Structure formats: C-alpha cells, structure tokens
Amino acid sequence: MKMQLIQKQRVAEMVETLHQVAALPEAEAQCLPGWFYTDPEFFDLEVRTFLSKEWHCLGRADEIPQPGDYFTAQLFDEPLLVVRGDDEQIRVLSNLCRHRGMPIAEGSGSTRKFVCSYHAWSYARDGELLNAPRMRDKGVTKGSCALPEFRCEEWNGFIYANIDDDAEPLAPRLEQLEVLLGNYETDRMRHVATFEEDWHTNWKCLVENFMEAYHLSVVHPETLHHYTPTGLSRKALSDDTFTAYCANYPSSAEARGVGAPGLTEDERRRSTLFNVFPAQVASQAATLLVSLSIKPLSVDCIRVRWTLSTYENELTQDELEERIALWHEVNREDREKLEKMQLALSSRHAPSGHLAPSDYEGTIWDFYRYLSRQYPV
Numbered sequence: 253m254k255m256q257l258i259q260k261q262r263v264a265e266m267v268e269t270l271h272q273v274a275a276l277p278e279a280e281a282q283c284l285p286g287w288f289y290t291d292p293e294f295f296d297l298e299v300r301t302f303l304s305k306e307w308h309c310l311g312r313a314d315e316i317p318q319p320g321d322y323f324t325a326q327l328f329d330e331p332l333l334v335v336r337g338d339d340e341q342i343r344v345l346s347n348l349c350r351h352r353g354m355p356i357a358e359g360s361g362s363t364r365k366f367v368c369s370y371h372a373w374s375y376a377r378d379g380e381l382l383n384a385p386r387m388r389d390k391g392v393t394k395g396s397c398a399l400p401e402f403r404c405e406e407w408n409g410f411i412y413a414n415i416d417d418d419a420e421p422l423a424p425r426l427e428q429l430e431v432l433l434g435n436y437e438t439d440r441m442r443h444v445a446t447f448e449e450d451w452h453t454n455w456k457c458l459v460e461n462f463m464e465a466y467h468l469s470v471v472h473p474e475t476l477h478h479y480t481p482t483g484l485s486r487k488a489l490s491d492d493t494f495t496a497y498c499a500n501y502p503s504s505a506e507a508r509g510v511g512a513p514g515l516t517e518d519e520r521r522r523s524t525l526f527n528v529f530p531a532q533v534a535s536q537a538a539t540l541l542v543s544l545s546i547k548p549l550s551v552d553c554i555r556v557r558w559t560l561s562t563y564e565n566e567l568t569q570d571e572l573e574e575r576i577a578l579w580h581e582v583n584r585e586d587r588e589k590l591e592k593m594q595l596a597l598s599s600r601h602a603p604s605g606h607l608a609p610s611d612y613e614g615t616i617w618d619f620y621r622y623l624s625r626q627y628p629v
Contacts, residue, residue, distance in 0.1 A: 259293050266294050267627045274624030278610060281617040286602020289454035289594065295551035302530070302626040304328050305416040309532035309545045312443045312559050313342060313409050315360075320377050323360035323446075326547065326555070330415050332402065333357050333366070337378040344413040345379045346400040356399075375399055408438040409561075410532075410543065425493040429526060432489050432496055433536055435519055437512040441541045441561035444572055448557045449583075453590040454597075455531060455548040458556070459619060461586055462533040462544065463525060465497060466612040471589055475582050479505040480523060487614040488524065492625070495618035496526040497611070499535075511538030511563045527615065529622045539563045542579055552594055558583070 266288065273282055288294060310325050311334065322335035324347055331347035333356070347355050349368040356366045356375065365382055366375045374382040379399035384392045403414040407423045408430070414422075451458065461467065465485030469477040480499035488496040500522045501508070511520060515538055523537040534543035539562055547555040560576060567575070596602065607613040 262291075263293050263297055266291065267297075270620070270627065271624050271629060273604070274620045278614065278617055281607040281613075281620075283603065283605050283607060283616075284456075284620065285604045286597035286599060289457055290551060290598045290602075292551045295454075295548070298626075299328060299548070303548060305414070305419060306530050307405070307412045307414045307419065307422040307528075308547070309528065309543065310334055310344070310411045310413050311446065311545065311557065312441075312543070312561060313406050313411055314443045314561075315446060315559070316342065318362065320362045320364060321360075322357060322363065322377075324355075324357055325413075325557070327413065327415050328548075330402070331355055332413060333399070334411060334413075335377055338376075339378070341378075342404060342406060342411060343378060344402040344404040344411075346402070348399075349373050350381065350397040350399065351384070373397075408433065409441060422493075426528070428489050428491050429494045429496070429528070432524060432526070435512060435514045435516065436524070436536050436538070436541075437514070437563070438536060438541060440512070441563055442565075443559060443561045445560045445576055446557065447580075448555065449587075450549070451554050451556055451587050451590065452552055453554060453587075453594045454552055455546050455554045456619075456623075457590050457594065458544070458546055458554060458586075459527055459531065459533060460616050461590055463495060463497070463527045463615040463619065464608070464613045465499060466608045467589075468499070471585050472582060475578060475585065478502075479508070482612060485611055487610045488526075490615070490618045492529075492622070494526055494528050495615040495622075496524060497615050499523045499525060508537060509539030509563070509566055511566070527619065529619070539566050540575055556583075 273284055276282060308327055316322060316336045319336050319338045322333060325332040325334060333345040333347040336342050347357055349356050351371055351373050354368050354370040356368045373384045376382050379401060381394045381397040403419055405412045405422050407426060412422055465482050468480055469482040479501045484500040484502060486498050488498050490496060520538045523535050525535045527533045531546040541561040544556055544558040549555055607616055
C-alpha cells in the first residue's frame with residue numbers, strides 16, 4: 253500500500269511537471285525529463301487517460317481496394333480487423349470470434365468470408381455471423397453474435413480508428429491540416445508498400461524525433477542532409493489536433509518530381525512533415541507520401557507500421573525501389589539513435605534541456621502542449 257501511494261504521488265508530480273513545461277513561453281521551451289519516457293506507471297496513465305481514447309491511423313484505404321480485402325491490427329487490448337465490405341465501406345471490426353475469443357484472421361489478404369480456425373464459426377465481410385455449427389439450440393443468432401464494430405473514419409486516403417465509443421469525430425478537427433496538404437492531393441496518392449517493425453523506444457521519442465528538423469543534418473548526413481538540411485527547415489501550421497514543419501530543399505538538390513498539377517513551386521521544393529496527435533507522423537512530398545502509425549506496446553516498445561505511397565505513376569519502379577531503400581535506411585538511422593537513448597533516459601541525470609528555436613523543434617513544444625491538455629488542471 254505504501255509503495256502504491258509513493259507511485260501515485262510520483263505520477264501526480266510528473267503531471268504537474270508536464271503542465272509546467274508546457275506552460276513555458278516558446279522562447280524558453282524545454283525538453284521533458286527522462287522519466288517521462290521510462291516510467292511504467294506514467295505510461296499506464298497515458299493509455300488510460302488519452303491514448304486508448306484517441307484516433308489512431310491504421311493505414312491507407314487503397315491497401316484494401318476490393319471487397320473482402322483486409323488487414324489486421326492491434327490497438328492496446330483490442331485486436332482489430334480492417335476490411336472492405338461488399339458495400340465498398342471500410343469497417344474496423346473486432347478480430348475475435350464471438351464464441352471463445354479466437355482471432356479470426358491474421359496478417360492481410362482477401363476472402364469471401366472469415367472462418368474461425370478453432371470451431372469454424374464464420375462471418376460475412378461486414379462482420380455478420382453466417383454460421384455457428386451445432387449451435388441452433390443455443391440461442392446463437394446473427395443479431396446477437398455479429399462482430400463488434402469500432403469507430404472508423406477515412407480522411408485524405410488514411411484509415412483512422414477509435415476504440416472509444418464516445419469519441420468526437422476526427423475529420424472536422426483537421427481543417428487546417430487540410431489547408432496545408434490540399435494541393436498535394438494526398439487522397440490520390442497510390443499505396444505502394446507497407447512495412448511493420450518493433451522498436452525498443454518510448455512512443456513519444458519517435459513522435460518527437462520524426463517531427464524535429466534539428467537532427468536531420470547530424471543523424472542523416474548521407475541520406476537526408478543534401479536535400480533536407482536542418483538550416484532550411486521552417487515551422488508550419490499547427491493547432492490542437494496536429495503540428496507540422498516544412499523541410500525545404502536547397503537549390504542545388506535534384507528535383508524530386510512534379511506531383512499534383514496544383515502544387516506551387518515552393519510545395520514541390522519541400523517535404524511537409526506532420527503529426528496528427530497523438531501517434532501518426534508523416535512526410536508529404538510532391539510524389540511521395542510516407543506515414544508511420546505508432547502503436548505503443550509498453551513504456552519502452554512500439555510497433556511501427558509504415559506505408560509508402562506515390563502520386564499516380566510518375567515514378568518508375570526503379571525510382572520507387574530507391575525511395576523505399578532510402579526510407580529503410582533513414583528509419584534504421586533513427587531507430588539506432590532512439591534505442592540507445594531509451595536505455596540512457598532512465599538515468600537520474602537525464603536532462604530537461606532547452607528546445608532548439610521554433611523552426612527546428614517548435615513542433616515538440618506543440619506536442620508537449622497537446623500532452624498537457626490531456627490532464628485537466
């Protein structure tokens with residue numbers, strides 16, 4: 253009991269520290285202390301307070317273009333089945349048989365119906381029960397045993413899900429981000445590849461890393477510096493739902509495609525990086541869209557599902573393979589740094605240093621203020 257009280261007090265002190273850091277003026281902004289990324293009790297509080305109640309990006313709608321196409325996912329304790337039904341609608345269903353809780357699908361694929369591998373209960377592509385062998389006299393009906401459905405929205409070609417039945421809609425809150433991305437025609441980007449990896453780092457570390465330009469020239473001297481150097485990056489739009497910055501290309505950098513016809517020359521000469529709070533980060537360029545969906549598994553482990561999409565057929569297959577290889581290397585470079593840092597953040601000396609100027613780490617200041625808003629004073 254005494255240990256529980258100590259832990260509860262510690263977490264309360266951490267929330268107060270978060271409020272204090274988020275309340276600093278931008279010119280005095282600081283990093284969060286290390287224990288925010290390593291304390292298991294604080295991670296549990298994050299899950300209970302907001303992570304399990306927020307919208308999470310699961311992937312791209314054209315990953316499942318035809319009725320019966322599906323892929324599986326996991327949000328905290330909920331196994332999910334993302335499927336396109338016969339009516340062309342995408343649904344996010346519970347991936348648990350209504351009999352004994354066996355997952356009814358794994359990985360991805362296409363099917364006429366879902367059949368549980370344990371007792372052969374079968375379900376239609378909209379989750380309706382089709383057959384429960386030898387259960388006619390047990391009161392099992394289509395109405396009582398359909399797969400539960402979770403909240404789902406499509407926005408700009410992304411699929412979002414929320415396991416909180418009381419969640420407010422997402423799309424109306426993304427109007428400013430729509431303005432920022434509008435000319436890129438993000439909804440028309442064509443899915444090319446999906447990859448999934450487990451990283452041994454706290455979920456906030458990857459959000460912050462992806463969304464700051466300060467490290468670009470240092471961590472990625474061969475992969476990114478020549479076309480997105482730190483010094484040319486500029487903070488972009490942000491509000492309560494997202495933050496963003498523009499990684500501008502130097503005049504010496506090679507052109508990276510034409511993209512949508514409505515793009516300005518400035519838009520063609522940059523990558524626009526954004527974070528839909530809490531855990532989707534993405535890079536939108538003229539001909540390439542890369543989105544990372546971060547699924548927190550524990551205080552020091554995340555599952556990263558990242559998709560790569562391109563604008564129509566402008567890039568050749570060889571060019572696409574080069575871009576995929578580039579992003580694998582960029583992610584490897586980031587992962588290596590974050591996993592080393594995660595081990596060190598448990599130190600009592602893990603710093604709360606100053607954030608870099610707004611163009612380089614102002615997005616992290618936005619992220620901290622989002623986090624602070626999740627814990628009403």
